[in-house]
Amino acid sequence: MIYLDNAATTFYKPQEVKNAVADALTFYSANPGRSGHDLSVKTAEKIFEARERINDFFNGYGSEYVSFTLNCTQALNTAIKGILKKGDHVVISTFEHNSVLRPLYKLKQKGLVDYSVFQVFEDEEKTLNSFKNAFRNNTKLCVVTSVSNVFGNILPIRKLSQIAHNYGALFFVDGAQGAGVISIDMKMQGIDCLCIPGHKGLYGPVGTGAIIHKGLSFETLVEGGTGTESLMLKQPESYPERLESGTLNVAGIMGMHAGVEWVKSYGLKKILNAETLLTKEIFYGLKSIKNIKLYSEVFNEEKRAPLISFNVEGLHSEQTTMLLNEGGIAVRGGFHCAPLAHSFMGTKQTGTVRISPSIHNTKKDINILLNLIEKIAF
Amino acid sequence: MIYLDNAATTFYKPQEVKNAVADALTFYSANPGRSGHDLSVKTAEKIFEARERINDFFNGYGSEYVSFTLNCTQALNTAIKGILKKGDHVVISTFEHNSVLRPLYKLKQKGLVDYSVFQVFEDEEKTLNSFKNAFRNNTKLCVVTSVSNVFGNILPIRKLSQIAHNYGALFFVDGAQGAGVISIDMKMQGIDCLCIPGHKGLYGPVGTGAIIHKGLSFETLVEGGTGTESLMLKQPESYPERLESGTLNVAGIMGMHAGVEWVKSYGLKKILNAETLLTKEIFYGLKSIKNIKLYSEVFNEEKRAPLISFNVEGLHSEQTTMLLNEGGIAVRGGFHCAPLAHSFMGTKQTGTVRISPSIHNTKKDINILLNLIEKIAF
Numbered sequence: 001m002i003y004l005d006n007a008a009t010t011f012y013k014p015q016e017v018k019n020a021v022a023d024a025l026t027f028y029s030a031n032p033g034r035s036g037h038d039l040s041v042k043t044a045e046k047i048f049e050a051r052e053r054i055n056d057f058f059n060g061y062g063s064e065y066v067s068f069t070l071n072c073t074q075a076l077n078t079a080i081k082g083i084l085k086k087g088d089h090v091v092i093s094t095f096e097h098n099s100v101l102r103p104l105y106k107l108k109q110k111g112l113v114d115y116s117v118f119q120v121f122e123d124e125e126k127t128l129n130s131f132k133n134a135f136r137n138n139t140k141l142c143v144v145t146s147v148s149n150v151f152g153n154i155l156p157i158r159k160l161s162q163i164a165h166n167y168g169a170l171f172f173v174d175g176a177q178g179a180g181v182i183s184i185d186m187k188m189q190g191i192d193c194l195c196i197p198g199h200k201g202l203y204g205p206v207g208t209g210a211i212i213h214k215g216l217s218f219e220t221l222v223e224g225g226t227g228t229e230s231l232m233l234k235q236p237e238s239y240p241e242r243l244e245s246g247t248l249n250v251a252g253i254m255g256m257h258a259g260v261e262w263v264k265s266y267g268l269k270k271i272l273n274a275e276t277l278l279t280k281e282i283f284y285g286l287k288s289i290k291n292i293k294l295y296s297e298v299f300n301e302e303k304r305a306p307l308i309s310f311n312v313e314g315l316h317s318e319q320t321t322m323l324l325n326e327g328g329i330a331v332r333g334g335f336h337c338a339p340l341a342h343s344f345m346g347t348k349q350t351g352t353v354r355i356s357p358s359i360h361n362t363k364k365d366i367n368i369l370l371n372l373i374e375k376i377a378f
Numbered sequence: 379m380i381y382l383d384n385a386a387t388t389f390y391k392p393q394e395v396k397n398a399v400a401d402a403l404t405f406y407s408a409n410p411g412r413s414g415h416d417l418s419v420k421t422a423e424k425i426f427e428a429r430e431r432i433n434d435f436f437n438g439y440g441s442e443y444v445s446f447t448l449n450c451t452q453a454l455n456t457a458i459k460g461i462l463k464k465g466d467h468v469v470i471s472t473f474e475h476n477s478v479l480r481p482l483y484k485l486k487q488k489g490l491v492d493y494s495v496f497q498v499f500e501d502e503e504k505t506l507n508s509f510k511n512a513f514r515n516n517t518k519l520c521v522v523t524s525v526s527n528v529f530g531n532i533l534p535i536r537k538l539s540q541i542a543h544n545y546g547a548l549f550f551v552d553g554a555q556g557a558g559v560i561s562i563d564m565k566m567q568g569i570d571c572l573c574i575p576g577h578k579g580l581y582g583p584v585g586t587g588a589i590i591h592k593g594l595s596f597e598t599l600v601e602g603g604t605g606t607e608s609l610m611l612k613q614p615e616s617y618p619e620r621l622e623s624g625t626l627n628v629a630g631i632m633g634m635h636a637g638v639e640w641v642k643s644y645g646l647k648k649i650l651n652a653e654t655l656l657t658k659e660i661f662y663g664l665k666s667i668k669n670i671k672l673y674s675e676v677f678n679e680e681k682r683a684p685l686i687s688f689n690v691e692g693l694h695s696e697q698t699t700m701l702l703n704e705g706g707i708a709v710r711g712g713f714h715c716a717p718l719a720h721s722f723m724g725t726k727q728t729g730t731v732r733i734s735p736s737i738h739n740t741k742k743d744i745n746i747l748l749n750l751i752e753k754i755a756f
Contacts, residue, residue, distance in 0.1 A: 001417060008409035009625065011417065018403050021629065025396050025583060030708070031386035036699055037708035039379060039389065070448035073602035073624025098611075099602035099624060105611040106601055199625060205403060207627020221599060223484055224451035224477035225715030231726065233476075233483040233717065246451025246477060247387065247577065249585020249630060251399065321414055330408070330415035337603035339611065348609065 002365045003330045007149055007177060007307045007356035009199045009206050013259070017204055020258035024251035031247055033227040043250055050257035051240065054210060057260050058175075058194055059185040061214040067243035068210050068253050072176045073099040075195035075211040078243055079172055080104065080143060082218030083193075088140035090115040091131065091169070093155060094344045095148035098337040100174055104143075117340060120153055122296065122303075131160055141170045146178025147305040150341045150352060151295055152279075154182060154303050161190030170216070176200065180263050181272060181305055192216065198256030202263060208252040211243060218243065271359045275306035278357040278366055285370040286310050291377040295345055295352070309352035312377045317351035320376060324353075327372045331355050380743045381708045385527055385555060385685045385734035387577045387584050391637070395582055398636035402629035409625055411605040421628055428635035429618065432588060435638050436553075436572055437563040439592040445621035446588050446631050450554045451477040453573035453589035456621055457550055458482065458521060460596030461571075466518035468493040469509065469547070471533060472722045473526035476715040478552055482521075495718060498531055500674065500681075509538055519548045524556025525683040528719045528730060529673055530657075532560060532681050539568030548594070554578065558641050559650060559683055570594065576634030580641060586630040589621060596621065649737045653684035656735045656744055663748040664688050669755040673723055673730070687730035690755045695729035698754060702731075705750045709733050 003011045024046070030037070032044035051063040060066060069075040076099045084090070084107065092100060094117050107113045116134040121127050131142075142164045147154055161171040172193040178184055179194075180201025186194055193216060198208030223235040224245030236242055263271065283299040286292045291313040296304075312320045321333030334351040335342055342348045355369070381389045402424070408415070410422035429441040438444060447453040454477045462468070462485065470478055472495050485491045494512040499505050509520075520542045525532055539549040550571040556562055557572075558579025564572055571594060576586030601613040602623030614620055641649065661677040664670045669691040674682075690698045699711030712729040713720055720726045733747070 001415075003408075003417065005408065005413050005415060005418070008412050008418070009407065011407050013403050013407055018400065021403060022396065022400060025391050025399060025633075029387065029389050029391055029584065030381075030383065031584065034386050035383050035708065035710035036696060036712075037379075037383060037703045037710075039381065039708055040383070040386070070452070070627065071624035074448070074600055077600040077602065077623070097603060098608065101611055102601035102613050102623075106598075106613065109612075197625065205627070205629050206407065206409060206625045207630055209624075220484075222452055222455040223480035224455065225475060227715070230476065230713035230715050231717045231720070233479055234487075235480050235484070245455075245480075246449035246587075247575065247584045249448065249583070249627060251583050251633075252585055252627060252630065255403075255629075318414060325415040330413065330417055332413035332415075334414075335608035337605070337608050339609045342609070351608075 001328050001330055002368060004355050004357055004361065004365070004369065005330045005332050006358035007200065007354060008332055010201070010203050010358050012360060013205065014203055014262045016262050017255045017258045021205060021251045021255040024254040028250055028254065032250060046254055047248060047250065050253050053257055054260055055212065057264065058212055059187050060212045061186065064239045065215055066210055066212050067240040068248055071207060071209040072174070072195050072197035075209045076100055076174060077103050078211050078218065078221050079193045079195055079213070081221055083141060083170065083216060084113050086112050087138060088113045089136045089138045091134040091139055091142045092117055093144050094119050094340045095145050095150070095153060095338065096143065096340065097145065097149055097174060097176060100143050101340065119344060120155060124156055127156065128159060128163065131163060135167045135169070139167060139169045141172060143172045143174060145174040145176065146182065146184060148341060149177045150336045150338050150354065151309050151345065152305045152307040154305055157191065158189045165190060177305060180268065183268060186212065198252065198259060202256060202259040204256030204259035205252050208249065208256040266359065272306070274359055275357050276301050278361055278363070279304070279306040279308060281363070281366050282308055282355055282369065285366065286373065289370070289374050289377055292373070307354060307356035309354050311347070311350055311352055317353045320353045323376050324372060329369055329372060379706050379708055380746060382733045382735055382739065382743070382747065383708045383710050384736035385578065385732060386710055388579070388581050388736050390738060391583065392581055392640045394640050395633045395636045399583060399629045399633040402632040406628055406632065410628060424632055425626060425628065428631050431635055432638055433590065435642065436590055437565050438590045439564065442617045443593055444588055444590050445618040446626055449585060449587040450552070450573050450575035453587045454478055454552060455481050456589050456596065456599050457571050457573055457591070459599055461519060461548065461594060462491050464490050465516060466491045467514045467516045469512040469517055469520040470495055471522050472497050472718045473523050473528070473531060473716065474521065474718065475523065475527055475552060475554060476717070478521050479718065497722060498533060502534055505534065506537060506541065509541060513545045513547070517545060517547045519550060521550045521552060523552040523554065524560065524562060526719060527555045528714045528716050528732065529687050529723065530683045530685040532683055535569065536567045543568060555683060558646065561646060564590065564592070576630065576637060580634060580637040582634030582637035583630050586627065586634040644737065650684070652737055653735050654679050656739055656741070657682070657684040657686060659741070659744050660686055660733055660747065663744065664751065667748070667752050667755055670751070685732060685734035687732050689725070689728055689730055695731045698731045701754050702750060707747055707750060
């Protein structure tokens with residue numbers, strides 16, 4: 001099988017990640033931060049180390065502001081619901097995922113908050129204008145994805161955050177597709193809160209994630225045992241525990257940390273360059289095939305992460321995906337949990353076929369892919 | 379090190395569990411329920427299998443009503459907050475953990491719900507009376523732990539659930555300490571919703587858990603991508619997806635499933651008998667040592683799970699724990715995230731030292747433990 005569905009999760013996972021997970025289960029399998037014995041302390045130290053390194057990787061505001069979650073979705077729910085109060089307004093991009101849309105839609109249905117959507121154009125000025133026009137007097141928060149999970153657009157995070165801050169709003173980033181793929185620097189880019197998965201660009205195990213913030217006051221979504229201030233009925237105020245109730249996924253966190261180290265030692269830039277080369281080849285390969293619909297004119301590598309959506313004329317994306325799967329190629333069809341993106345691009349009927357290479361893919365993979373698509377589209 | 383902190387998490391994990399986790403990372407590392415390709419489908423099948431077997435293990439109401447969570451705490455928050463509406467009243471036991479207390483306390487502080495606490499006595503009739511007296515006209519829900527995580531009391535689940543149902547209330551069980559340790563049968567015991575961790579009595583990896591229910595209508599705590607009905611802004615109604623937003627912890631779930639199979643093949647009864655024998659030996663051993671405070675007169679194995687709390691007169695539980703740790707024995711001191719239990723037992727100043735053996739412990743471990751405690755207490 002040629003795996004080109006790395007935007008869903010990267011496959012395969014580096015040996016270092018597998019080793020870290022195996023180590024966790026064998027040598028660090030106590031409950032961190034609960035008991036005071038050596039094994040528990042040793043385990044807590046491993047978690048602390050992961051927090052430190054992940055904070056460094058994104059140039060965050062201190063390891064205490066890194067809280068581990070089940071996944072990026074849980075991190076986003078924690079961030080969004082934890083900061084909004086009744087009457088607040090939110091600005092989001094048209095490329096937001098259901099992990100942002102569904103929580104906001106629910107809050108809106110309950111009459112608690114409202115939100116506006118700005119469009120993302122190829123022309124950055126138009127994007128920034130659309131963004132500015134979305135603000136209201138009561139805009140408390142902007143939530144913006146770093147990369148569209150459907151069309152690969154890289155959003156101009158720094159410019160957007162400057163505008164948001166000028167309007168007095170907080171700026172949160174959904175790092176689902178960007179973390180480990182493009183450079184994310186919280187301080188430099190003005191990110192007040194970053195939500196990430198561990199299993200995509202960071203090459204860790206699935207079912208891992210984190211919320212990384214600059215020391216904000218979040219109301220909690222989940223309360224419970226934190227191993228601290230046990231006699232207090234109120235959830236502790238101190239981070240990271242405030243956002244980490246119950247026993248953490250130690251193996252997942254150690255795997256995620258190993259993934260981060262792996263990306264660092266390989267070099268994020270080097271990975272991105274290699275993936276971008278392959279993606280460009282896919283893009284111009286597809287462009288030369290008849291009956292293929294692409295969703296941008298050129299492949300501008302400054303503005304595109306290494307993922308592409310396309311369709312074969314006359315076929316639903318799921319049909320194309322199925323045919324590719326029969327030919328031994330794994331990609332994803334459908335809507336990718338991002339309904340507004342499809343409204344914007346006019347792909348609400350068919351969805352799109354998404355191709356997302358990783359560092360493990362080769363030119364040969366791409367040739368096989370393009371040959372098969374050519375046959376399907378013929 | 380002699381590990382006697384299995385109520386925090388079981389150590390060591392069976393080889394079968396480690397193998398399942400390693401397999402997950404190597405062979406099933408796609409995103410289940412997202413893409414339609416073979417690897418994703420194979421992964422989804424593994425998750426489905428885990429759901430089926432875990433549902434069977436607890437005699438639940440169908441695998442669609444098993445949703446995987448980060449841990450038992452998240453499962454309890456999902457269950458409690460998902461079912462309660464403004465004006466509801468809840469009945470809980472004095473042995474509830476902060477994972478039940480803190481969410482309820484928060485809801486109470488917000489003026490949304492109220493709760494009452496019933497006491498658990500050695501005399502079951504007194505317990506049932508205390509339970510009955512806690513009900514009000516607006517009691518919607520009872521949340522009761524299967525086993526006290528501090529004192530080991532096994533609660534009379536079946537009798538309590540009958541009373542709750544007679545009063546028209548739902549009956550939820552916190553299976554944190556009971557799952558995999560004592561027999562839990564949802565249908566037979568009248569449990570409407572069971573929350574479990576995967577890493578204690580079920581011997582799976584830490585950071586795993588599930589909410590298992592009888593097809594109740596839960597409001598959601600977290601919304602996001604479910605891989606289903608992607609174009610819909612509303613969280614889907616169908617289970618298990620409704621309670622499973624974002625990418626699941628596949629390795630953890632496969633490990634948890636392997637843990638369940640391991641417990642089944644070893645035999646839950648056989649494990650319990652062996653652990654109970656050891657615990658009885660600890661109990662009567664401690665009883666014969668001077669300056670030891672125990673919290674029940676006898677060890678009634680029908681009513682006690684294999685865990686014991688004690689104190690050395692004149693020492694804080696954390697001091698005793700530290701001395702035991704220096705002697706190479708891992709137990710847990712402090713409050714174990716269960717404040718009401720300590721108010722009830724009068725241990726709010728010192729906390730308790732908790733000893734919790736597993737199937738991996740031996741008589742020799744217990745002898746070393748008792749000898750060391752004797753020296754500390756002398």
